[in-house]
Amino acid sequence: MSDTQTLIENRPPSVAGLFLERVAATPDAEAYRYPVPPAAGSGPDDWKSLSWGQAAERVFSIAAGLMDLGIEPEERVALAADTRVEWILADLGILCAGAATTTVYSSTNAEESAFILSDSGSKVLIAENEAQLAKARERRAELPDLKYVVLIDGDHGLATGDDEGDDWVLSLADLEARGAAYLEKNPAAVKERIAAITKDQLATIIYTSGTTGRPKGVRLPHDNWSYMAKAIAATGLVGADDVQYLWLPLAHVFGKVLTSGQIEVGHVTAVDGRVDKIIENLPVVQPTYMAAVPRIFEKVYNGVVGKARAGGGAKYKIFQWAAGVAREYAKVTQDNFRRTGNASAPFPLSAKHALADKLVYGKLREAFGGRLRACVSGSAALAPEIGYFFAGAGIHILEGYGLTESSAASFVNPGEAYRTGTVGKPLPGTEVRIADDGEILLRGPGIMEGYHGLPEKTTEVLESDGWFHTGDIGELSPDGYLRITDRKKDLIKTSGGKYIAPAEVEGQFKAVCPYVSNILVHGADRNFCTALIALDEPSVLSWAEEQGFGGKSYAEVVADKRTVALIDGYVRELNQGLQRWQTIKKFRLLPRDLDVEHGELTPSLKLKRPVVEREYKGLIDDMYAGAMEK
Structure with missing residues (x-):
């Protein structure tokens, strides 16, 4: 043993x-x-x-x-x-x-x-x-x-x-x-x-x-x-x-x-x-590790992009170059580590990375307290391109996976050998297998006893031999890394018979568009996909100021045709990397962001799809109005 x-x-x-x-x-x-908090009511906490x-x-x-x-x-x-x-x-x-x-x-x-x-x-x-x-x-x-x-x-x-x-x-x-x-x-x-x-x-x-x-x-x-x-x-x-x-x-x-x-x-x-x-606490606490949900990393990323843009054209170009270098560096070093056990990069890329580190990445790490070895991300999928950006900047995000029913931590990426876009390997003592329909099944000491007072609900997900049905769809690599593709119940089947994982498309859009806060892709039983998009308020209001129509409310800014045109450009960019049946044909900008208070997000900031689709049914119907449905 x-x-x-x-x-x-x-x-x-x-x-x-x-x-x-x-x-x-x-x-x-x-x-x-x-x-x-200070007794006087102002100043830093003690x-x-x-x-x-x-x-x-x-x-x-x-x-x-x-x-x-x-x-x-x-x-x-x-x-x-x-x-x-x-x-x-x-x-x-x-x-x-x-x-x-x-x-x-x-x-x-x-x-x-x-x-x-x-x-x-x-x-x-x-x-x-x-x-x-x-x-x-x-x-x-x-x-x-x-x-x-x-x-x-x-x-x-x-x-x-x-x-x-x-x-x-x-x-x-x-x-x-x-x-x-x-x-x-x-x-x-x-x-x-x-x-x-x-x-x-x-x-x-x-x-x-x-x-x-x-x-x-x-x-x-x-x-x-x-x-x-x-x-x-x-x-x-x-x-x-x-x-x-x-x-x-x-x-x-x-x-x-x-x-x-x-x-x-x-x-x-x-x-x-x-x-x-x-943001205030990180430089004070100077943590060596912290856990967060993807929305936090997305907000930090959007904030960094917005700050670079506000610094003027030259500063923004430097940032865009550095972000590209970060992603390339992370992909190359992770691939080399997987093949050789050595996280190395060719000299030209390493030289560019060193320069970008002085200009951009070092300041980003300081904002996290300067001592951060790694972050653990869970609860929902992190867009891989955002993960690669942080990885290349020296902020290593180890994605993990688990559910309330499995005591949270069933998988986590293994330190240096982490792979962006996966949730890593099972914790010692946890077993995993993929069912014929792609569903992830788990067994081990972390699995719940059952649902309180609901024996019939328990038997729906927990087999007599201990295997728990997660409801998530995923793939295992030959060496045991798990990639989550979507929730089983969230998979979209279009009227043309094509299956789409909405979370995958949504994640790609978050990596492409620095203004997005939340996005919901819709298309079940329809002949094309649409999207409801909520924008990050500080980022889009800052952009509106630069464009000469500042001083307006969030609702007014997102209703402006210039904002619609801005987001349309990012949707077109997204579509270039998708299969034809995955592409977003129409979208609508929401008059406010989605939030926990209105019941559209869970307290861990996961999207409640049925709630959002019900609340904005009018906008969804409008996008399909007059369309030839099969």
């Missing part, structure tokens, strides 16, 4: 157990960094740290506080908060109490929040603030199981209640104080709970944001997270000296799995979920 297999197969039953081991091994080492020992003190107090409230093993405690250090401490507290975390996005509306709390049978809700409390209060009659709400930001106390009569509300500080008092009387209580956890015991329920109907609760036992922690460590991609910048939503499985890997490896994690602070 290899060292990797031993590491994974001899894993403890829970991440709570791994946390105890980590605290015992490095109690004084830095575990978490978190921002504290970043503070928690050691593993300090984190454990708070985690144990939260765990004991929950036990004092009567929480038993496997009972659910919901967490509704943005990404912040208290989210991690609360989640670990829940797990160390032997209970199970139900994750709720802070952006989830009152109706769906109530459904998740009710369906999961959550007894306690740990809520970020009064806004999250208000959702529970509004639907309290529908939540007979919910006994307490714990406020992270708030000074409620059970003793006093408030003017709403909320004697069920207490602050996180109150909970920790109760826990500390409980531990004084029962000092071994939390460690005894942890010791009693079995690998099959429920740890987490994460609700998938369904495009239609109610979300399904994915049941993930403790063993899923323990396996993920060991498998991530076994990849060798991260080490104890790393600094991770964690901003992804922790209610999403991608963000959550990163906390498990960190506990096993023991590196520092800087936590701040405020997306508008990413």
